[in-house]
Structure formats: C-alpha cells, structure tokens
Amino acid sequence: MFIHIVYGTNAATMSKILLVEDDEIMPKIVARILPSSEYELDHVSNGKEAFEKLESTQYGYDLIITDIMMPYANGFEILSKVKSQPRPIPVIIVSNAGNEDMVMEGFKLGADDFLKKPIIPAELMIRVKRLLMKNK
C-alpha cells in the first residue's frame, strides 16, 4: 500500500522524498517535520514496496529516508540497489539500530547520512536540506 502525501502548490520546485518506514508513527512525524510547501513525501512501509515505487517512478526521487530493519527487504538492500543506479539518490538511514557495525555497514554501502532514533526533528530537517542542496 502506497501512501502519497502531497502538500503545497508548486510541484515543480518541490523536492521528492521517499520515506521507507514500517513504523506507523514515524511517517506522521516526518510529514510534520518537513514543510509541506517544500517537500513531496511518499511513504512505503517495507523494502518490497520501496523497490516497486522506485521502479515505477524510475528512481525519480531527490532523497530517500529509510529504516534498516523492515519486512521483505531491509534498508541495506534498498541502499545498495539505489547506489548501483547511474544516478544515485542520496540516502539517509534513520534507525533504532545504532551499533557501530550497523552504522559502518550503512556508510560502506554508500549511505549519505545516519540518524539514530529517537530523532531530533530539527536535526533531520537540517540534514535533509543539506543533502538536497549538495545534490542540486
């Protein structure tokens, strides 16, 4: 099931973000953190749906925010698939799993940033902005 949350008016200037998260609360929080006027947020709740969404949009996202531990395919699988594309999309991992190995594995696979849950909302926003600016 895809949840497509489109806010704002000017779709052409809005950054498209894919949120891959199986927690039911987190998408609501992220939708609150990222202003609807600047970001178009798509949410999927597992790795399989993320792959389907990415295929159907031909990887047409400016940023992916993903959890690590999810059903069907985990965040690392999404990360390695996204980073193997001709135009790699920046990826932020947001996860409860904060052990060193997990973080290192994420960065080895090409993650652009890592945030440990619980997140500080302002921090997520700044990191999202920074990555989007960097990749413009």
Added chain:
Amino acid sequence: MFDIQLPAFLEPFINIFRSAPLVIQLAMIFIVVAAGGTLLAYFSILRNRYRGNRRDKRLAKLLPKIDNLIIDEVLTHPEADTVPADQVVLNLDAFQELPLDKKWARAALTERIIHFRRNVRGNMGLLLRSLYMQLELDKDAMKKMKAGHWEKKVQALIEFTSMDMSVADVTILPLTNSRNRELRAAARHAYIKLSKNEPFKFFDVVTEPLLMWDQVELLRIISTTEDIAIPNFARWVTYSSNKSVVSFCLKLIVHYNQLPAVPAVIKLLDTKDHYLRADAINCLGKLRVPDVEDKLVSIYSTQPLHCQIEILKALGRISSGRHIEFLKLEFLHSTDFDLRKSAAKSLVRNDWIAKQVIEELMATATPENLRILKHCMNPLIKY
C-alpha cells in the same frame, strides 16, 4: 442426607447412569467432564476473541484521534521548536474529547505517547513527557506498580523508563532482586536509567547471579543510557561477594578502559575461583597492562587449562614482545591443541618483534603446527 431436586428431563439419564455397570459409569463421568471442559474452553476462547475484537474496533476509532491530537497539540505547537518544553502551555482541553475516564483509553493514550517518544527526542520529546504528566497518566503507572501481578509492575517500569520519570530508589531497588526474571530485568533497566545518584547501587544488593543474557542486556542499557555517572567498578571487584557481579564488573572495566581499577583486578589473580581468575586475566589482557606479564608467566604452570589459555591470549593482547621465547616453547611443546593455537595467535600478535621467530617456525614446524600458524596468520579468521 441431601435431597437434591433434579429437573425432570434429566430423570431418564440418571436412571440409565444408575443402572449402568461401574466401568460405564466412570466412562460416562469422564465423557461429561471432557465435553464440559471442551465447551468451557471454546466459550473462553470465543469470549476473549469477542473482547479482543471489541477492543480492536474501539482502538481503531480512538488511535487516529489520539495521533491527530498529539500532532496538532504537541508536535505542531507553535512554540514547540522555540520555547523550552517546561514553559510551553499545552491545550489540554482538546484531549478531553477522548474518553479519558476509561482505563483502556488512558492506556492507549499512554502507549501512543511512548510510541511517539521512541521516535522523537529533544524539545518535542520533552513536550510529550509534559503532556503525559499534565494528563496525570503517571498515576495509572503508580497504581500498576502497587499491583500484585508482576506483569503490571513490568508495564509500569517500562512506562517510567520511557517517560523518564523520577521514581524513588526504594520502590525499584527491591525489584532488582526479584525471583521473576522479567521483572528483575525491567527493574534493573529502570534503576540504571532513572537513578540519578547511584545507578549501580543494585550491584550491592544483588543476591541472584547475573545470567549471561542479563549481562548482555545490562551492558546494552549501561552503554546506551545518556548522562549516566560511571563509577569505578573496582569497588565491586574488591568487595562484592556475588561472583557474577565481579565477572560483569570486569567486563565493564574493559568496556570503559578503567585503568585505575587495575590493582583491584591484579589482586583477583589470587582468588581461589579459577573462573573468576580467568576473567581477571582476560580483563588485564584487554586493558593491555604490560606490568602484569611477568606475574602471568610465573603463575602459568600452576593454572588450569582455561586460565592458561587466557594467559597466552593476554600475552598476545599486551604484545610487549618480552615473552616471545615462552610463547614459542608453549607452541612447540604443549600437548593441548588450544594452548598451541593460543600461543601461535599471540606470537602472530607480537609479530612486530617476533617476525624472525615466526619465519623460523614456519620453516621447521610439523604439518599440524604449520596449519595452526597459517590459520593464525590469516587476518580474515578471527578465532
């Protein structure tokens, strides 16, 4: 004696029962009891499913309302990002539309607030805590703490820990020694998280052994809890009569690299318990204390096998290069495979000075020793 009036429709069954032989009577009783038990079980399952279904329906209606209220009144509060949480005035009236007079609704709200707090921290996390306090949901947790059932107590402890509530030490401390494993673990978790002064005080009162899994959990809690005052664990190494606490403290000493605890650990080498002695040797090796090498080598021959293995490993970890000859002799002449492997591994760890010795051994070793050396020299093999 008793004149029980049975309904008339049961009369034929009673007559059949009375006229039947004893074996048949017993069989009939058994059938009636079994059928009755089965019916009761089915009825109980149906009743629970019906209740569960009703609860799910009620929650399906209530949870979106709770989420919206939390998002509207807390997360999107205009002052949420700018004003300190304790100065923000929350609109509690909005929450009065929830049926908070009902216990299940309060439980659902509490659970949801905790869920939100697992995802956000900072000022928003504090605002969620403030909401929890202002709605007096903590009173329910206090009631659960006083309940007799251990599951309720565990729920309350998790709630207190998640909401970072201050609870008197005397309330939690006795539970850290509970005979119930889950309650014990939850109480220790809560105590470390919530006790601001002495989060490790329960080490003093622990009478039950800390199981390996408890130790893993405790290490995770201790190492992930923020703003925790880490004491010198030598205190328990020296004074605790609980061997599992001493063993765990040795691991904590390594984790926090507490070099001031080294004298207490060295004293532990004289303990009669050889498992603790092995842990102490392991600790000294991991702390890389070069001064202890000579003592380890001198006691080596009188130690049981697992202490000897730990001594060889410690010489490799310390890697001072002063006992290459000892390691070489153990590798060549020891009759135990594990000792030879540990000696070889430690020689390899000392390769900054033992390169020539290793080359010599490679050239002259027996096929089995050569395999051991190659195994130890392979950086991809950890053990």
